[in-house]
Amino acid sequence: MMQHEQLFQSKIDQEVKIEPLDWMPDAYRKNLVRQISQHAHSEIVGMLPEGNWITRAPSLKRKAILLAKVQDEAGHGLYLYSAAETLGTSRDQMIEDLHSGKAKYSSIFNYPTLTWADMGAIGWLVDGAAILNQVMLCRTSYGPYARAMVRICKEESFHQRQGFESLLVLSKGTETQKQMCQDAINRWWWPSLMMFGPKDADSTHSDQSMKWKIKRKSNDELRQQFIDMIAGQVKLLGMTLPDPDLKWNEERKHYDFGEIDWEEFWAVVKGNGPCNKERLAARKKAWDDGAWVREAAKVYAEKQSKKILKSA
Amino acid sequence: MFAINKYYYGDIPDGGGNTSNAQFSAENEWPLWEVFIRHKQGLDHKHVGSLHAADANMAIENARDVYTRRMEGVSIWVVESKNIHASQPEDAGSFYDPAQDKIYRHPTFYDLPDEVKHM
Numbered sequence A: 001m002m003q004h005e006q007l008f009q010s011k012i013d014q015e016v017k018i019e020p021l022d023w024m025p026d027a028y029r030k031n032l033v034r035q036i037s038q039h040a041h042s043e044i045v046g047m048l049p050e051g052n053w054i055t056r057a058p059s060l061k062r063k064a065i066l067l068a069k070v071q072d073e074a075g076h077g078l079y080l081y082s083a084a085e086t087l088g089t090s091r092d093q094m095i096e097d098l099h100s101g102k103a104k105y106s107s108i109f110n111y112p113t114l115t116w117a118d119m120g121a122i123g124w125l126v127d128g129a130a131i132l133n134q135v136m137l138c139r140t141s142y143g144p145y146a147r148a149m150v151r152i153c154k155e156e157s158f159h160q161r162q163g164f165e166s167l168l169v170l171s172k173g174t175e176t177q178k179q180m181c182q183d184a185i186n187r188w189w190w191p192s193l194m195m196f197g198p199k200d201a202d203s204t205h206s207d208q209s210m211k212w213k214i215k216r217k218s219n220d221e222l223r224q225q226f227i228d229m230i231a232g233q234v235k236l237l238g239m240t241l242p243d244p245d246l247k248w249n250e251e252r253k254h255y256d257f258g259e260i261d262w263e264e265f266w267a268v269v270k271g272n273g274p275c276n277k278e279r280l281a282a283r284k285k286a287w288d289d290g291a292w293v294r295e296a297a298k299v300y301a302e303k304q305s306k307k308i309l310k311s312a
Numbered sequence B: 001m002f003a004i005n006k007y008y009y010g011d012i013p014d015g016g017g018n019t020s021n022a023q024f025s026a027e028n029e030w031p032l033w034e035v036f037i038r039h040k041q042g043l044d045h046k047h048v049g050s051l052h053a054a055d056a057n058m059a060i061e062n063a064r065d066v067y068t069r070r071m072e073g074v075s076i077w078v079v080e081s082k083n084i085h086a087s088q089p090e091d092a093g094s095f096y097d098p099a100q101d102k103i104y105r106h107p108t109f110y111d112l113p114d115e116v117k118h119m
């Protein structure tokens, strides 16, 4: 066992990817199943807030874009579920864990999408934050997860760009459109910062994840990277970020920023965000309503394969 | 405790993993398929991932939607994951050993005068 463990760690240290059949510590496997399935659930639940606006998109062009983006997110969920399955968990088990509340998904999707501008803010800020995390995960130590991430990253860049462009149009529009744009930024800014998770000092999984190279950057590092990026881009929109403490720090070569409301963060994680119940209910309903389809297709396939056997 | 109830890529051990404490096994799921895509004419099909589908037709259609939304392919193969047999990583040492000391199989083993061009 000890020998296995050392060999495993030395592979990781030498940047050799771990593949499904390789020996790995139980805790590594468990940690990955938790993280990848949570990531998959986030992609799937993440379709709901945006799906809310598909029928109300302001033009056919925006509707087609939003549809394509939401469809991408479904694809991301599927890539990730299959990556998690290579670790020996079943799809049904993961979905059951989501529905029972045992598995989490990103808290950001527990916030409501109140106006059309939220579609832009989500693409720019939420996908923007996700991308930083995902770019890092393209180099994660587990092969199937890394490969899923590479595929996802190729598709994400359109998500962020369409969001920013959509806000750019609003920012050049009427007074009402400008206000709508600023309001969406105000509401999505802080929840986006929370997407990177607790501060490094309070993060339970971080150390081990870094040692196993599942993660390669800490929550705080990624968050800072995001703030620096967005603080620059928001100027191009002629908008502001809702943080009076946001200020360039010449010494650190980074933006300083105000304190995140951690009480809100934990409340939403624990299920008390504005839309937790609604999101989970929507997922369960979709699953239950689809039960007869899954069953019928399975029985039909079994019948067909028997027919083929007979006629052969 | 985390339950390992499935193994993929042909690695299905006799007696299973520790399947006993898995609540939701894969029993009711549609089978899993491995997807291979030819990116363009002239290239090999390459493994891109997997998905669940009730039968081969559905697997190909789903593969189109999941793996070729941006013209990533001109041809799709699917094969049920349980039909894939794999070499075992623990045997890799001895399994690939016969190739290890045969450096004369590589062109760089041969020292030729610089005057020899195009060889």
Ligand SMILES: [Fe+2]
Pocket: A043, A072, A073, A076, A152, A156
């Ligand atoms: Fe995504």
Ligand SMILES: [Fe+2]
Pocket: A073, A127, A156, A159
């Ligand atoms: Fe996205």
